[in-house]
Amino acid sequence: MEILRKSRREAQTAVLDDYPKTCASFSWDEAREWLDGLPDGGGLNIAHEAVDRHAFGETGERTAIHWLGKAGARREISYRELAALSSRFANVLDDLGVTHGAGVFLLAGRIPELYLAALGALKHGAVVTPLFSAFGPEPIATRMTLGEARVLVTTTSLYRRKVAAIRDQLPCLEHVLVVRDDDLEALPEGTQELGPLLDSASPDYVIPATDPEQPALLHFTSGTTGKPKGAVHVHQAVVAHHATARFALDLRAGDVFWCTADPGWVTGTSYGIIAPLSLGATLVIDEAEFDAERWYQILESEAVSVWYTAPTAVRMMMKGGSENARSRTYPSLRFIASVGEPLNPQAVHWGVEAFGLPIHDNWWQTETGGIMIANFASMAIRPGAMGKPLPGIEAAVLRRLPDGSVEPVDHHDDEGELALRVGWPSMFRGYLHEEARYRRCFVDDWYLTGDLARRDLDGYFWFVGRADDMIKSAGHLIGPFEVESALMEHPAVAEVGVIGKPDPMIGEIVKAFVSLKPGHEPSESLRRELLGFARQRLGPAVAPKEIDIQPSLPRTRSGKIMRRLLKARELGLPEGDTSTLETIR
Numbered sequence: 001m002e003i004l005r006k007s008r009r010e011a012q013t014a015v016l017d018d019y020p021k022t023c024a025s026f027s028w029d030e031a032r033e034w035l036d037g038l039p040d041g042g043g044l045n046i047a048h049e050a051v052d053r054h055a056f057g058e059t060g061e062r063t064a065i066h067w068l069g070k071a072g073a074r075r076e077i078s079y080r081e082l083a084a085l086s087s088r089f090a091n092v093l094d095d096l097g098v099t100h101g102a103g104v105f106l107l108a109g110r111i112p113e114l115y116l117a118a119l120g121a122l123k124h125g126a127v128v129t130p131l132f133s134a135f136g137p138e139p140i141a142t143r144m145t146l147g148e149a150r151v152l153v154t155t156t157s158l159y160r161r162k163v164a165a166i167r168d169q170l171p172c173l174e175h176v177l178v179v180r181d182d183d184l185e186a187l188p189e190g191t192q193e194l195g196p197l198l199d200s201a202s203p204d205y206v207i208p209a210t211d212p213e214q215p216a217l218l219h220f221t222s223g224t225t226g227k228p229k230g231a232v233h234v235h236q237a238v239v240a241h242h243a244t245a246r247f248a249l250d251l252r253a254g255d256v257f258w259c260t261a262d263p264g265w266v267t268g269t270s271y272g273i274i275a276p277l278s279l280g281a282t283l284v285i286d287e288a289e290f291d292a293e294r295w296y297q298i299l300e301s302e303a304v305s306v307w308y309t310a311p312t313a314v315r316m317m318m319k320g321g322s323e324n325a326r327s328r329t330y331p332s333l334r335f336i337a338s339v340g341e342p343l344n345p346q347a348v349h350w351g352v353e354a355f356g357l358p359i360h361d362n363w364w365q366t367e368t369g370g371i372m373i374a375n376f377a378s379m380a381i382r383p384g385a386m387g388k389p390l391p392g393i394e395a396a397v398l399r400r401l402p403d404g405s406v407e408p409v410d411h412h413d414d415e416g417e418l419a420l421r422v423g424w425p426s427m428f429r430g431y432l433h434e435e436a437r438y439r440r441c442f443v444d445d446w447y448l449t450g451d452l453a454r455r456d457l458d459g460y461f462w463f464v465g466r467a468d469d470m471i472k473s474a475g476h477l478i479g480p481f482e483v484e485s486a487l488m489e490h491p492a493v494a495e496v497g498v499i500g501k502p503d504p505m506i507g508e509i510v511k512a513f514v515s516l517k518p519g520h521e522p523s524e525s526l527r528r529e530l531l532g533f534a535r536q537r538l539g540p541a542v543a544p545k546e547i548d549i550q551p552s553l554p555r556t557r558s559g560k561i562m563r564r565l566l567k568a569r570e571l572g573l574p575e576g577d578t579s580t581l582e583t584i585r
């Protein structure tokens, strides 16, 4: 364990030296003071905190965005330039007569225009929704309708392929601003080219006084457990983005930070845009899709110091072994963190093998807007645990009583629903058009997360599973993560998804779906070996009774294994909402 405590360089900020003390003395008001409200004292605007306040003097010349194009192009944008570009975009919205509070949707790959438009729209007081550019027309139409999109920023080819045909389903949509990415001379009908509009707009924009409670972002959840929900976030969320990146990611001014998430998922906005800029870091943005070799190269050659990624990417890198990672050196790399799914203990150790650094798991949700529980820089990692609540966050493991109230579980190690005491700045303020559902998330002053967890004696939280995914087998309650992690330890296994399959005798049996690492072929003998392997580690009550080896497992675009889809397919039931399903690589 000791090795996991030590980073190659001391990864500690003064504020974290003594975690319990920090927690006791920390307040969100204090975090707010780290930021710098508008000069006129009029409120708090995300884009001001992220960009404009860094746009002067020496910091103004610092690289804010270091962009790596798919085909090898590079672009450096300084804080000063980013402030001007985003102001130009805010002025474009003004010139078009777009009202404050209007929905601005972004549908593009990770191109610079996506980032300047997001920041410019925030300056303008619009509500920003980035969408995955890989979404098909249907999920685009549903989300734009729900969010009453008035403006869409996209590219000419995405517009032609995905939006033109659904345009008449979007009566609210007034302006489509496109970036050219094809060779056709004529712009698609009903669109305007963004470049010339930006060029002719003023680079100066006075951000109107922004109420900290004003809606800023609308993010759709990943759709892992059902139809995606639209979570509304407000401007003061930036206080949490800023503080949590500092606490949980050990991020500091001047760091080179790479968040590999796409802004179509909340991580790619909270930590892929806002938090690092609010801290004055340099953001690496890679336009290309995942490729292990490219990623090793970026980590090395771009001198990334803090890297924030997801278990699915780590598992894909692990598939290829650690030799490829070890053929390079990462002298600048100081801290690695992961979010989105449980990080199997295997992956934490692999980080040490591959990069000489453990991977720090942290937990949060679209609804929480920012990291809530983490393995901090200054504390020993417990592989397999999500970590401890951040300063300012109170987390508990609760059980629901028949009368609808909640109470803490009896023993520290009991499982229950993970809950957070309401009141942190990036908490969602509603599910769009689903008021009743939003209300149901709260009991007394607790927000109930829908995830099951337990807390050990030292205060570390352990993810057990999503309430919907729990398996009831012969009187046992089994969390899929435990079973998945055990199977991940087998050298042939690349990914695992575990479900409960209805059984007339014992309620449900545990069934595992497994994909293999390159060099391993599915066979009956391997299947039997895996069954035996799991039984030996987990015991017969918890081990899967059935294992299916599949070429790959269904995943959301944000990289999560869709257990509900595995289950629906197994039982021959309708697949439900598959709008976020990633097409098989």
Ligand code: ATP
Pocket: 221, 222, 223, 224, 225, 226, 227, 228, 229, 338, 339, 340, 341, 342, 343, 361, 362, 363, 364, 365, 366, 367, 386, 449, 450, 451, 463, 466, 558, 560
């Ligand atoms: P939906 O709510 O639409 O079903 P989703 O819950 O996957 O989708 P997100 O908000 O993107 O949408 O994901 C948050 C969820 O991801 C958490 O509630 C939790 O289940 C899971 N998660 C995130 N980080 C971790 C982690 N470190 N360990 C375990 N689970 C995690």
Ligand code: MG
Pocket: 221, 365, 450
């Ligand atoms: Mg969720």
